[in-house]
Amino acid sequence: MTTSDAAKVLDTILSIPGMNEMVKIDFKISRKNALLLSSVIEKGLSAKDDDKSGLLEIVPKDSLKELAELATECLQKAGLTELSEKLKGLNSK
Secondary structure, three states: OOHHHHHHHHHHHHOOOOOOOOOOOOOOOOHHHHHHHHHHHHHHHHOOHHHOOOOOOOOOHHHHHHHHHHHHHHHHHHOOHHHHHHHHHHHOO
16 A cells, blocks of 8 residues: 555545544553653654655544653653653753
8 A cells, every 4th residue: 555545545534424523431551651752742743854654644633733742641640741841851862
Protein backbone atom coordinates (compact mmCIF):
# COMPACT_ATOMS: atom_id res chain seq x y z
CA MET A 1 0.00 0.00 0.00
CA THR A 2 1.42 3.37 -0.95
CA THR A 3 1.59 6.29 1.45
CA SER A 4 -1.10 8.01 -0.61
CA ASP A 5 -3.41 5.01 -0.27
CA ALA A 6 -2.75 4.76 3.46
CA ALA A 7 -3.46 8.49 3.83
CA LYS A 8 -6.80 8.03 2.07
CA VAL A 9 -7.72 5.14 4.37
CA LEU A 10 -6.74 7.14 7.45
CA ASP A 11 -8.70 10.15 6.21
CA THR A 12 -11.75 7.91 5.71
CA ILE A 13 -11.41 6.43 9.20
CA LEU A 14 -11.02 9.87 10.79
CA SER A 15 -14.18 11.11 9.08
CA ILE A 16 -16.41 8.31 10.39
CA PRO A 17 -19.31 9.78 12.41
CA GLY A 18 -18.54 9.82 16.10
CA MET A 19 -14.77 9.87 15.77
CA ASN A 20 -14.64 13.38 17.31
CA GLU A 21 -16.54 12.28 20.42
CA MET A 22 -14.54 12.36 23.63
CA VAL A 23 -13.90 9.07 25.43
CA LYS A 24 -12.58 8.50 28.90
CA ILE A 25 -9.73 6.03 29.11
CA ASP A 26 -8.76 5.00 32.60
CA PHE A 27 -5.57 2.95 32.75
CA LYS A 28 -2.52 2.52 34.93
CA ILE A 29 1.00 2.37 33.57
CA SER A 30 4.38 2.45 35.22
CA ARG A 31 6.29 5.71 35.48
CA LYS A 32 8.87 4.23 33.13
CA ASN A 33 6.21 3.62 30.47
CA ALA A 34 4.67 7.06 31.04
CA LEU A 35 8.09 8.61 30.36
CA LEU A 36 8.58 6.42 27.30
CA LEU A 37 5.07 7.12 25.95
CA SER A 38 5.56 10.85 26.32
CA SER A 39 8.95 10.62 24.60
CA VAL A 40 7.58 8.57 21.70
CA ILE A 41 4.70 11.00 21.15
CA GLU A 42 7.00 14.03 21.26
CA LYS A 43 9.54 12.41 18.94
CA GLY A 44 6.84 11.48 16.43
CA LEU A 45 5.32 14.95 16.48
CA SER A 46 8.66 16.71 16.15
CA ALA A 47 9.96 14.58 13.28
CA LYS A 48 11.07 16.46 10.24
CA ASP A 49 8.66 16.37 7.31
CA ASP A 50 10.86 13.96 5.35
CA ASP A 51 10.98 11.58 8.34
CA LYS A 52 7.20 11.44 8.74
CA SER A 53 5.32 8.55 7.25
CA GLY A 54 3.07 10.88 5.32
CA LEU A 55 0.12 9.97 7.49
CA LEU A 56 0.79 12.65 10.09
CA GLU A 57 0.68 15.24 7.33
CA ILE A 58 -3.06 14.68 6.87
CA VAL A 59 -3.95 14.58 10.56
CA PRO A 60 -5.74 17.77 11.63
CA LYS A 61 -3.61 20.22 13.61
CA ASP A 62 -6.10 20.02 16.50
CA SER A 63 -5.49 16.28 16.80
CA LEU A 64 -1.73 16.78 16.82
CA LYS A 65 -2.12 19.40 19.54
CA GLU A 66 -4.22 16.97 21.60
CA LEU A 67 -1.49 14.34 21.27
CA ALA A 68 1.12 16.83 22.47
CA GLU A 69 -1.12 17.67 25.43
CA LEU A 70 -1.50 13.95 26.19
CA ALA A 71 2.29 13.59 26.32
CA THR A 72 2.50 16.50 28.76
CA GLU A 73 -0.36 15.13 30.86
CA CYS A 74 1.33 11.72 31.12
CA LEU A 75 4.43 13.37 32.53
CA GLN A 76 2.48 15.58 34.92
CA LYS A 77 0.35 12.77 36.33
CA ALA A 78 3.42 10.57 36.80
CA GLY A 79 5.34 13.42 38.43
CA LEU A 80 8.05 13.23 35.79
CA THR A 81 7.93 16.66 34.16
CA GLU A 82 11.15 17.90 35.77
CA LEU A 83 12.99 14.65 35.07
CA SER A 84 11.89 14.74 31.45
CA GLU A 85 13.18 18.30 31.04
CA LYS A 86 16.54 17.35 32.57
CA LEU A 87 16.82 14.35 30.25
CA LYS A 88 16.09 16.59 27.26
CA GLY A 89 18.87 18.89 28.46
CA LEU A 90 21.30 15.96 28.53
CA ASN A 91 20.34 14.93 25.01
CA SER A 92 20.89 18.41 23.60
CA LYS A 93 24.49 18.58 24.84
